[in-house]
């Protein structure tokens with residue numbers, strides 16, 4: 001596979017799943033262009049034609065669209081060095097499974113922002129915390145990343161969650177990462193250049209605009 005493929009990432013500025021693809025592209029130092037669409041709008045016909053589920057991200061590789069963030073990550077990992085997935089099939093399978101947990105927790109984080117009623121908000125906040133506590137038990141005892149010192153695709157999948165949680169913790173005085181191992185992981189992920197460069201420069205502002213627009217219990221409880 002040629003490394004001179006033309007890559008275009010179709011994204012929303014606030015989408016954590018699209019951010020995963022950007023992190024992998026940055027980590028592997030692959031040249032790519034980003035096309036931002038606006039969430040909630042009727043999307044252009046060209047996008048509907050390449051996104052069967054109507055969702056971002058879509059990575060267009062020399063004109064061929066690849067959708068679903070986990071699939072995009074695996075494609076990039078097969079084609080571009082350095083390989084981020086473990087080589088051992090059992091370890092790889094296990095980490096693919098934990099990447100699914102990351103998607104589930106991103107869903108909880110989203111629900112926490114958009115929940116209108118306090119009861120629903122509290123329930124989903126507890127579910128998110130319980131999920132994070134479960135993830136903490138799966139982390140290698142050696143810090144800082146999921147597998148210890150080696151940054152892997154599973155870290156890519158979780159990083160957008162921690163980017164958002166760190167903003168929510170700061171703005172709304174929450175604390176999801178009382179577990180020191182989880183906190184060390186989150187700190188290490190947020191410090192990575194590939195993570196920092198995977199979002200627009202004013203990401204916090206863009207994300208908080210999305211939170212405010214969601215008009216949920218969280219923003220109204222301030």
Ligand SMILES: N[C@@H](CCC(=O)N[C@@H](CS)C(=O)NCC(=O)O)C(=O)O
Nearest residue numbers: 015016017039055056057068069070
């Ligand atoms: N399972 C998908 C989830 C992608 C997803 O939910 N994308 C959202 C934005 S973060 C989306 O495009 N939703 C459609 C819309 O908002 O119109 C993946 O991992 O790529």
